[in-house]
Amino acid sequence: MELIGLINYWIVIVLMMTGFYIVIAHDNLVKKIVGLNIFQVSVFVFYITMAKVKGGTAPILAEGITTYSNPLPHVLILTAIVVGVATTALGLALVVRIRDAYGTIEDDDFENQDGEP
Amino acid sequence: MGFMAVIGFAVARLRNLFAVVMLTGLFSLTAAVLYVILDAVDVAFTEAAVGAGISTVLMLGTLALTSSEERVEKSGGSKWALVLVVVTGCVLVYGTLDMPPFGDPTAAIHHHVAPYYLEKSGQEIGLPNVVTSVLASYRGYDTLGEVFVIFTAAIGVLLIIGRPQFGRRRSHRMLVGELHESMRTNVILRVGSKLLIPVILLFALYVQWHGDFGPGGGFQAGVIFASGFILYALIFDIDTARTMIPARTTRLFLVFGVLLYTGVGVAGLFLGGNFLDYSVLAANPVSGQHLGILLVEFGVGLTVAAAMISIFFTFAHQEH
Amino acid sequence: MAAAFSSHLPALQVVLALLAAPLCVVLRRPGAAWMIATVITWALLAIAMVLLGRVLETGTITYALGSWPAPWGIEYRIDLANAFVLVLVTLIGSVVMPYARASIPAEIEEPRIYLFYCMYLLNLAGLLGIAITGDVFNLFVFLEISSLSSYVMISLSRDRRALVAAYRYLIMGTIGATFYIIGVGMMYQVTGTLNMVDLATLIPNLTDNRTVMVALAFLCVGLSLKLALFPLHLWLPNAYAYAPSAVSAFLASTGTKVAVYALARILFTVFGGSVLIDDFGLQELLVVLAVAAMIGGSAVAIYQSNVKRLLAYSSIAQIGYMILGLSMASVIGMTAGLVHLFNHALMKGGLFMVMGCVFFRLSSVQVEDMEGLAKRMPLTMAAFVAGGFGLIGMPLTAGFISKWHLIQAALEKGWWGAVAVILVSSLLAVIYIWRVVEAAYFKPPPKGAAEISEAPLSMLVPMWVMIGMSYYFGIDATLTLDITTGAAETLLGGIQ
Secondary structure (H helix, E strand, O other), X not given: OHHHHHXXXXXXXXXXXXXXXXXXXXXXXXXXXXXXXXXXXXXXXXXXXXXXXXXXXOOEOOOOOOOEOOHHHHHHHHHHHHHHHHHHHHHHHXXXXXXXXXXXXXXXXXXXXXXXX | OHHHHHHHHHHHHOOEHHHHXXXXXXXXXXXXXXXXXOOOHHHHHHHHHHHHHHHHHHHHHHHHHOOOEXXXXXXXXXXXXXXXXXXXXXXXXXXXXXXXXXXXOOOHHHOOOHHHHHHHXXXXXXXXXXXXXXXXXXXXXXXXXXXXXXXXXXXXXXXXXXXXXXXXXXXXXXXXXXXXXXXXXXXXHHHHHHHHHHHHHHHHHHHHHHOOOOOOOHHHHHHHHHXXXXXXXXXXXXXXXXXXXXXXXXXXXXXXXXXHHHHHHHHHHHOOOOOOOOHHHOXXXXXXXXXXXXXXXXXXXXXXXXXXXHHHHHHHOOOO | OHHHHHOOHHHHHHHHHHHHHHHHHHHOOHHHHHHHXXXXXXXXXXXXXXXXXXXXXXXXXXXXXXXXXOOOOOEEEEOHHHHHHHHHHHHHHHHHHHHHHHHHHXXXXXXXXXXXHHHHHHHHHHHHHHHHEOEHHHHHHHHHHHHHHHHHHHHOOOOOHHHHHHHHHHHHHHHHHHHHHHHHHHHHHHHOOOEHHHHHHHHXXXXXXXXXXXXXXXXXXXXXXXXXXXXXXXXXXXXXXXXXXHHHHHHHHHHHHHHHHXXXXXXXXXXXXXXXXXXXXXXXXXXXXHHHHHHHHHHHHHXXXXXXXXXXXXXXXXHHHHHHHHHOOOHHHHHHHHHHHHHHHHHHHHHHHHHHHHXXXXXXXXXXXXXXHHXXXXXXXXXXXXXXXXXXXXXXXXXHHHHHHHHHHHHHHOOHHHHHHHHHHHHHHHHHHHHHHHHHHHOOOOOOOOOOOOOOHHHHHHHHHHHHHHHHHHHOOHHHHHHHHHHHHHHHHOOO
C-alpha cells in the first residue's frame, strides 16, 4: 500500500532526470538551458507534492476550514522559481554574446575555434 | 503529471528549437495547473507568469538572435550522460522509500514548524494568506535575498549584452523587426491589445494589493505589470515603448525597490527591533506587520517589474 | 547610537554590502563605485573582526532576523568556524579592492566598470550570507546571489573564452544548486525544519532513514560542485584563467573556500560528523577524491602554458588538501584543513594578483611571453617566487604550516599513504612553479619585446601585502592555529 503513495514522487523523479539528461547530453547551448528549466521545475513539483495534505485546501485562512496544505514549501518554491528565472535570463544573455563572439552555439565548437582544451 | 513526462521526452528528442521552447512553456503551464490541484495557488500563479511567460519570451528572443535548429549530435557523449542520469534517478528512488506517502497528514513536516504558521499567523500578523505571511514576514529575509537575485540578474543582463550608451536613440533593426510589420497592420491585435493592456496593468495593481487576502503579491504583480509593457512593445513600436519607460527610469525603480525593502528592514533596527522586524513599525505590532508587509511587497513588485522590463528591452535592443 | 548598532552587527555584516550594491548603480561613475566598494569592504572587515573577537570571548552568537525566533524565522548563527570565514572573505576583498583600481580598467571597458563593482558587492554579500547563516534554505538563496554575480563577473573579460567559461560555470553551478535544493527538500520532508541547529537535534534519530542518506548525498554533491572537488572541478580552470585578474584573485580566494566551509557545516554541525566515520564509506570516498585532486591537479598544472590556468589547476590540488584535512574528522586534521583554507586564500590571491600585474604590462599570461620578465618587473616576479614557495610548502610560509599540520594529522591516524601523497604533490608543485620561474629569470626576453616597466604602485602594494601576510602567518601562526583549532573543535563537538 505504501508504494502507491510513492508513485507520485517517482514520476517526478522521471521528470527531473529527463531535464538533467537534456542538460548534460546535449551540446546546443539553448537546449541545455531548456533542460535546466525542466530539471528545476520538476524539483519544484517535488516540493509542492510534499506539501499537499489529503483533504486540505490552499493555505489561506478562512472560516470553517481546519485542514490546510503546508504553506512552507510554497514559500520556498516561490523563491526558487524566481532564482530559476534569474539564472535562465543570465544564461540566455551569455548565449547571445557567445553567438556574437563565435558564430555558433554548439558546445563543442568553441574549442575548435580557440585551439585550446 | 504523465502529460508533463511526455512533454519532457519530446523536448529531449526534438531538434527544432522553436518547438522545444514552446513545449517548455507548455511544460511550465502544465506544472502551474498541477500546482492548483495541489493547493499551491500562489505558486501556480507565479509559475504561470514567470515560467510560462517570461522564460518563454526570453528563450524565443534568444533563438531569434541566434539559430533555431539544433545540430545533429554525435552519439558518444550521450551514453555516459544516460548512465549518469539513470544512476542518479535510481539513487533518488532509493531515497523515496522512506518518505511519507503522498498527502499523508501525519508526515513530519505538517507537525513541526509549519503548524505554527497556520495557527499563529492569524494573531501575530493578521493576514488570511498564510503564504504571504511566511514569505514577507517570518521568512522575509529569504525574500529580500530573492529580490536581490532578480536585481543581480537584471544588472547582469545589462552588463552582458547591454549597450553602455543609454539614452541615445538609435534606430537599428530590432529583434522584433519582422514580427512588427505583420503585427502592426493586424487590426485585431492592435485594437485588442489597446483594450487589454490597461486591464493587464490594473490587474497587476490588484494582484499587488490583494496578495494579503488571496493569491498574489509582489512577484506576480511585478511580472504581470511588466508583461503589459512588453505586450505593447511587441505589438506596437518598441521605441515608443522605450520612451514611456526610459532606461533611466527602469533603473531607478529597480534600485528603489530593493532599497525600499532593505530600508524597511533597517527602519526596524532604528526602532528597537532586529533587522526586518515589522512589529516595531507601528504602535500596534499587528499594524506594524501589515505596514511592513505592504511596503516590502511593494518594493518587490517594483523591482521585479523593472527587472523584467529591463531584461526584455536589453534583449530586444540587440542587433539582429 | 553605536551601542544600538553593535548588537545588530550580524545583520549589518551582510546588509551593508546589499545596500551598497544598488548605490553603485545609481552613481554611474567608475571612480565613485570603486570608492564605495572599497570603503564598504573595509567596514565589513571591521565588523567581521569585531564579531570574531566577540565569539572568542563569549561563544556562539545568534541573531533572529525579523525578530522571529528560530525555527519559525531565519537565524544567523556565528561560531568560531564561520566568524573565521567572515574575516577571511572580507580581508581578501579589502586587499583586492585597492588593487582593482588600476587592474580593472585595464581589463574591462570603462562604461561597464561601475556595474562591475555592483556585482562585486553582490558577490561579497552572497559569500558573507552563506557563511553567516544558520538556515539551510537561506544558504541556498545567498549561494545563488554569489553564484550569479560570479558568472557575470567572469564573463566581463575582453577575452571571448571567458564567455564560454562563464556559461559552463553557470550550467554546472546551477546543477549543483539544484542538487543542493533536492537535498534540502528531502531533509525538510523527514524533519519539517530548515534550521541547522534544529536539524542537528533531529537527525540522530533518523540515521537509518534512507531519505536522509540520499539527502546527504545530494547536499554533498551539490556543494562539491561549488567547491570544485575532483571530479566536479571542470568549470574552474577556464573560469579562473579567463576572468579579469582582480576577479580571479578574489574568487579564487573566496568562492571555493566558502563552499568548503558550507560542506563542513553540513557534514559536521548538521549531520554530526559521526556520519563520516560510521556510515557508508563517506570518509573513504572523500579521501580518494582529495588524493586524486592533489595529484591530478598538480600534474595537469605542469603542462599548462597559460599561467593563470596553471594556478587554477593548482587550486584544485590545494582544495584536495583541504578536503583531506576535513575528511579526517580529527581535531588536528580539521585544523589543518581550515588553516589551509586561510593560508591558500592568501597565497593564491597574491599569485593571481601577480598575474594581473603581468597582464597589465604584457597583455598576456602565457609562459612563453613571460621570458626574461624578472629583469623588467623584478618586484612582481619576486612576489611570484614568494607565493610559489608557499604553494610548495617551504618553511616560513603559511603553506608550510598547513602542510606540516596535515602531515601530522595523517601520521596520527596512521595514514601513511596520505603522507606520501602530500609529499609527492608538493614535489609536483615545485615543478610547475619552476616552469614559470625558469622562464622569467633564466631565459632572455623575446626578440622585439616592448619596453615595459614595473606594475603601478597601487597594484604592487596590495599584492605584496597579500604575500606578506602569507609569510607573517607562516612565521607566527599562533593566531590562525588557535582560531582554527577552536573552529575544528566547535565543528566536531556538534551542538552544545
